Amino acid sequence: MTKVKKKLAGFLTVALVAFLSLGILSGCSGGKNDEKVLTIAFPSTITTLDISDGDAATMLKEVGGVVETLVNVDSNFNLTPSLAVSWERVSETAWVFNLREGVTFHDGSDFNADAVKWCFDRQIAEDKSFSSYTKITSVDVLDTYKVQLNTSTPTGEVPEALTNVAACIIAKSSVDDQGKFIKPVGTGYFQYEDFDVSTGNSKFVTFDDYWNGKPDSSITERDILSMPDSSTRSLAVQNGEVDIATDVPFSDLATLKDNKEVKVEQFNTARTYFNTFNTKKDYLSNVEVRRGLLCAINYDEMVNGALLGVGSVPNGIFMEDVPWNNPDVASYSYNAEKAKELFDSAGFVDSDGDGMREYKGEEVKLNIVTGSRRPGNALIAQAMQGYFASVGVDAEVNVLEGTALSSAQSEGTYDLYISSAATGYVPSASYYLSQYYESTSKNAQYAGYSNGKLDTLIDQCRGLISSEEKYEVSRQAQVLAQDDAVVTTLANYGAVFAMNPKITGFSYSAAVHDFIVPYTVDIEG
Known part of the structure; x- marks a missing residue:
């Protein structure tokens, strides 16, 4: 080859490489339809993608968009309607659901009645919470797209229960021939691509055959990073490592709001911060002592001070937007003098002049126990410790994790337990009451709490179909529950999101478990 030909060949090679490079790079920048990765911090450590695990099911449905x-x-x-288009109660213990036609799983198989039966049969066997929430004991296939769900007790709340993440639908190919879980094969707009069990991080990509069509978003991949530590989530969004983070430390809010590279949004949610008194403790078995402690709390100051305005002061057991909330229940508004009067009436007095009250001559140190997963738990506990001290009640705060927290509850070593719960985890008028107030619930059993009339009302509410009838019975139950002053709402939960300022299409629903990242979420530019 001559020198001229060699130079010409070299020039053409360079030009071709440059042309191809431009073509490849042009897919990573610019227009609305360009591919983009959305990175989300999930506030728990994911150890499996099996929907029988609560954290996994929550992440896959609400954040990953897979199931x-x-x-x-x-x-x-x-x-x-979602994967079911209609439903009907056909007996006290049976519901018929008509399923959506034309839906395919990520493996290409049909979504139908057989698929629902296989999935629910597996959930009944693998996940105790599934039967607890839904009361479903068996599934009958009536037609290709029709199933009958049979329940253990009369319940009018099967449709509500089936909104719960425990009722997500996966295909049979999610497990191997021995029934061992492999990967989540769902029907959502995103499908499984990768999972690193060592980090808990997941990758999901779009599914072209999604039954509800392509959303108005250019996101083609969602990377979900396990970040149980709130400070880590805050730094990650500030450093641009993630696009969306929730439950960041309240102490970081001012810094985040001043950062032009971060957008902060706050929403009211149906989740609550609540307390449970251990009535197995002699002094806490006295309702006047419990009411006195509740009257010692300055709720306005606690929400606007300790919680930095994230959340709101409760007006009843539920947030006001919840349609079955009863705002006309007993109110334990801040009144230190009333608290002292109630204590004195109950014989909870300072008998030795040391400034702290005793009960029946015995010293009392109220053990406040909570966990750190939710940002407000410890802040509320510390605030309550101060309020109690101001009326002569000695208290200590113990922030525990994992098995230590569970053991404190089950072994009854706590006096007052502070936690957070999604009151709309199942969007029914009886669910939250049944989970934390009903005598058969773990929370009530740990606390030694039982009220037969309340149990009857909760059970009656659960069996009704009419919304208005359910709401009325629930409101009656709320009156009894609030009067007992064993489990009470301390503050309505505020959801805080720190995001990439280029995020669009994000919306929040107070009715969800934690937060949903809609398919419409996009990144500008």
Whole structure:
């Protein structure tokens, strides 16, 4: 080859490489339809992607967008069709669901009645919470797209229960021939791509055959990073490592709001911060002592001071937007003098002049126990410690984790337990009451709490279908529960999101478990 030909060949090679490079890079920048990765911090450590695990199911449905349920719930707590198009109660213990046609799983197989039966049969066997929430004991296939769900007790709340993440639908190919879980094969707009069990991080990519069409978003991949530590999530969003983080430390809010590279949004949610008194402790078995302690709490100051305004002061057991909330229950508004009067009436007095009260001549140190997963737990506990001290009640705060926290509850070593719960985890008028107030619940059993009339009302509420009838019975139950002053709402939960300022299409629903990242979420530019 001559020198001229060699130079020409070299020039053409360079030009071709440059041309191809431009073509490849042009897919990573610019227009609306360009591919983009959305990175989200998930506030728990994911150890499996099996939907029988609560954290995994929550992440896969609400954040990953991989799996779906038969029924959805909107921001007004109304039920809406999803993989089921209609439903009907055919007996006290049976419901028939008509399934959506034309839906395929990520493996290409059909979503139908057989698929629902296989999935629910597996959940009944693998996940105790599934039967607890839904009361479903068996599934009958009536037609290709029709199933009958049979329950252990009369319940009018099967559709509500099927909005729960425990009722997500996966295909049979999610497990191997021996029934061992392999990967989540769902029906959502995103499908499984990768999972690193050592880090808990997941990768999901779009599914072209999604039954509800392509959303108006250019995101083609969602990377979900396990970040249980709130400070780590805060730094990650500030450093641009993640696009969306939730439950960041309240102490970081001022810094985050001043950062032009971060967008902060706050929402009210149906989740609550609540307390449970251990009535197995002699002094706490006295209702006047419990009411006195509640009257010693300055709720306005606690929400606007300790919680930095993230959340709101409760007006009843539920947030006001919840349609079955009863705002006309007993109020334990801040009144230090009333608290002292109640204590004195109950014989909870300072008998030795040391400034701290004793009960029946015995010294009392109120053990406040909580966990750190939710940002407000410890802040509320510390504030309450101060309020109690101001009325002569000695208290200590113990922030525990994992098995230590569970053991404190089950072994009854706590006096007052502070936690957080999603009151709309199942969007029904009886769910939250049954989980934390009903005598058969773990929370009530640990606390030694039982009220037969309350149990009857909760059970009656659970069996009704009419929303208005359910709401009325629930409101009656709330009156009894609040009067007993064993389990009470301390503050309505505030959800805080720190995001890439280029995020669009994000919306929040108070009716969800933690937060949903809608398919419409996008990144500008």
